[in-house]
Amino acid sequence: MRLPLWCWIGAAMLSACSGYAPTADMAGLDRDQVVARMGPPETTRQIDGGTRLEFPRGPYGRHTWFVDLDASGRVVRTEQVLTEARFTQINPGMSADEVRARLGRPGEVQGLGRERGMVWSYRFENPFCRWFQVEIALDNVVRSAGYGEPPECVRREPVFSR
CATH class of the missing domain: 3.30.1450.10 (Beta-lactamase Inhibitory Protein; Chain:B, domain 1)
Incomplete structure (x- = not known):
């Protein structure tokens, strides 16, 4: 069964956008799950007993997401900075x-x-x-x-x- 080219392009574009921003249900996920959803972070920083993952969406993107993990490596906060x-x-x-x-x-x-x-x-x-x-x-x-x-x-x- 052959699908038109525009269907494949549309599906590819939707899947590419799925990792742009964190979803509302990220609390409690571990680092590997976050990376699976958003891709590898550009920077990882140690903060207050935990870790911050930074996801800039640029150079022309207008968002940078910080995902904070607690000491056990679970998401406690996400923020567009x-x-x-x-x-x-x-x-x-x-x-x-x-x-x-x-x-x-x-x-x-x-x-x-x-x-x-x-x-x-x-x-x-x-x-x-x-x-x-x-x-x-x-x-x-x-x-x-x-x-x-x-x-x-x-x-x-x-x-x-x-």
Whole structure:
């Protein structure tokens, strides 16, 4: 029995999306079950007697999921961390490691001219075309943080030639 190509494509797309976000019923699952559902984490951190698994969905994704496991390796919490509430916690003087612990991996990293450091950019769910950016100095300390406009949103004036 042959199925049309579009059926196969649709099924593949649905299965690819199934691991994007944690499901509501993840509490109590172990690490292997989480990885089976979401794929391997990008980063694993030790936190307060447990473990945090980080799942950034980028670079153009607008979500980063933290899945916290207790000391026995069971899920106790899941959270999408690319939110304005989290962004307000990022302040000048913080270390780059503290930013990573609060927001996860940036979607894009750009170097600044004259070796002044770099800018970490995080796309996030919002009604406007903007992202959150953190300027990291060469000593790995936050110099500034705020909102910017991603390149795909910059409007260019049309060039007319005669």
